[in-house]
Amino acid sequence: MMLKAVILIAGPQKGTRFRPLSLDVPKPLFPVAGLPMVQHHIEALASLPDLREILLLGYFPAQQLQQFVADMMATYKIRIRYLQEYQALGTAGGIYHFRDQISSGNPDAFFVLNGDVCGDFPLQEMLDFHTNLTTPSLITIMGTEATRQQSTMYGCIVEAKDTHQVLHYVEKPSTFVSNLINCGVYICSPDIFKRVGEIFNSRQDFYSDDSEGNESIQLEQDILMPIAGTGQAYVYTTDSVDPSAVLGPNVSVGKNAVIGAGVRIRESIILGNTTIQEHSCVLYTVVGWNSTVGAWSRLEGTPCDPNPNKPFAKMDNVPLFNNEGKLNPSITILGCNVSVPSEVIVLNSIVLPYKDLPRSYKNEIIL
Numbered sequence: 001m002m003l004k005a006v007i008l009i010a011g012p013q014k015g016t017r018f019r020p021l022s023l024d025v026p027k028p029l030f031p032v033a034g035l036p037m038v039q040h041h042i043e044a045l046a047s048l049p050d051l052r053e054i055l056l057l058g059y060f061p062a063q064q065l066q067q068f069v070a071d072m073m074a075t076y077k078i079r080i081r082y083l084q085e086y087q088a089l090g091t092a093g094g095i096y097h098f099r100d101q102i103s104s105g106n107p108d109a110f111f112v113l114n115g116d117v118c119g120d121f122p123l124q125e126m127l128d129f130h131t132n133l134t135t136p137s138l139i140t141i142m143g144t145e146a147t148r149q150q151s152t153m154y155g156c157i158v159e160a161k162d163t164h165q166v167l168h169y170v171e172k173p174s175t176f177v178s179n180l181i182n183c184g185v186y187i188c189s190p191d192i193f194k195r196v197g198e199i200f201n202s203r204q205d206f207y208s209d210d211s212e213g214n215e216s217i218q219l220e221q222d223i224l225m226p227i228a229g230t231g232q233a234y235v236y237t238t239d240s241v242d243p244s245a246v247l248g249p250n251v252s253v254g255k256n257a258v259i260g261a262g263v264r265i266r267e268s269i270i271l272g273n274t275t276i277q278e279h280s281c282v283l284y285t286v287v288g289w290n291s292t293v294g295a296w297s298r299l300e301g302t303p304c305d306p307n308p309n310k311p312f313a314k315m316d317n318v319p320l321f322n323n324e325g326k327l328n329p330s331i332t333i334l335g336c337n338v339s340v341p342s343e344v345i346v347l348n349s350i351v352l353p354y355k356d357l358p359r360s361y362k363n364e365i366i367l
Contacts, residue, residue: 001131003051004107007041008091009115011059026060028115029068039072041113044121046076054078055101057094058115059085090216092223095188096196103190112219114184121185122238122255129164129236130187138192138232139223141166142185147243148176155182155220158228159235166233171220179243180235182220195223242278260295267303277342285332288353294342301331302348329363 009028028038035043038056045054056065065082073080083098095102095112102110109130111123122142130140143157156177158168170177199222217223227233241253245263253259254272262279269286276282277295284301293299332346335353340346345360352367 001050001108002105003048003109003111003127004102004105005045005051005054005111005113006095006102007038007045007054007056007113007115008094009038009056009058009060011085011088012061026064028056028058028060029065032118036068037118038115040118041115041121042072042076042080044123045111045113046078048123048127051078052105052107054080055098056080056082056115057085057098058082059088088216090222091219092196093200093217095219096193096200096217099193099196103193107190109187109189112186112188117184119183120255123185125255126185126187126236130234133234135231136189137187137234138189138195138227139234140187141224141233141235142183142238143180143235144183144238145179145241145243146181148179150243151176151179151181155224156180157182157235159237164234164236165231166224166228166235169220169224169228169233171218171225180237182224183238186219192223195227199223254289268299271336285334287334288336288338290336291334291338291340293340294344296342297340297344297346299332299334299340299346300348301333302329303331 012026029036031037032040042054045051056069062082062084069080069082083101085094085097089097126140126142130137141157146154152173152175155169155171156173157166157180158178159165159180160167168177196217199217203217224233241247241259242261242263244261245259245265247253247259247265250267251265251270253270254274256273257270258275259265259270260276260278260280263276263282265276265282267284268282270276270282271287271289273290274287275292276287277293279296280293281298281300282293283299284303285299287293287299329348332349334340334351335355337354338351339356341357344357345362346357347362349361349363350365351357355366357366
């Protein structure tokens with residue numbers, strides 16, 4: 001399989017919320033977690049073994065991105081080019097305008113990523129989903145869940161749960177439609193150019209008396225909304241965190257983890273392929289890979305961080321056992337493949353891998 005990728009980075013009149021900083025630095029180059037924002041996209045894309053080229057599309061002056069593109073090519077050893085639009089063409093209009101550049105080499109599919117999206121990009125998993133569809137997809141959307149209140153600020157997706165086909169799509173609805181929202185990451189078949197071309201030609205006919213025409217075509221409103229329910233669009237749903245779950249502060253959730261309704265997690269690490277069932281509470285705990293925590297259970301450890309309000313505070317190397325041979329209170333740790341039943345409390349304990357806990361535990365090491 002041969003792949004390409006397009007990153008949409010818009011242009012200088014956008015990013016007004018970042019002013020005055022954005023007067024000197026293009027929004028895509030704003031530092032996030034120590035790297036320019038769009039470098040996170042490039043890093044994720046460069047890890048795909050079949051990706052041959054990354055194209056940045058926008059209407060920033062080329063000289064503003066020239067050094068960045070050169071640095072990225074040297075860092076990731078992949079071909080990267082910046083294609084400058086002559087005006088704002090929209091999320092689909094720019095793709096159509098540079099269709100020959102995207103199609104050169106006959107890629108089997110191409111990614112499209114909005115440049116202002118931040119997060120962990122599970123691109124390989126999304127690609128596997130796209131290629132394994134029984135019905136060829138014109139476009140696959142990456143989706144995630146939001147709260148009912150948040151959802152109206154994004155594109156909302158109604159999917160068929162069994163097939164993941166997009167049945168209905170509304171961009172920023174005025175009323176609630178769905179908790180499943182558009183992440184701004186897509187995989188497109190090259191056949192999508194035909195669909196965009198039809199819209200472009202109809203726009204030209206409609207605006208034939210207008211010397212400037214209307215070449216701005218939006219992927220969300222002009223493409224996704226009309227093809228929803230036709231079997232040509234599918235949604236790949238990322239790690240499942242129920243909108244009613246409350247996470248943070250200081251929480252890390254691994255890939256393919258499932259967080260149920262009403263769950264509360266803080267000061268904890270949830271590793272990959274773990275299931276935290278509804279209304280569980282996880283505090284100061286590390287939950288190992290492939291583990292399951294039953295409904296209404298509580299995992300809690302004792303924080304051992306130094307007090308930042310005390311001068312010269314430092315982390316103490318506290319021994320595992322005290323002078324009486326008892327386990328010192330510390331964070332709770334579950335090894336991999338641990339099963340915690342419903343309505344159980346595990347407090348200040350360490351659980352070795354592959355254990356099915358039959359009851360509650362306090363200040364114990366479960367061998």
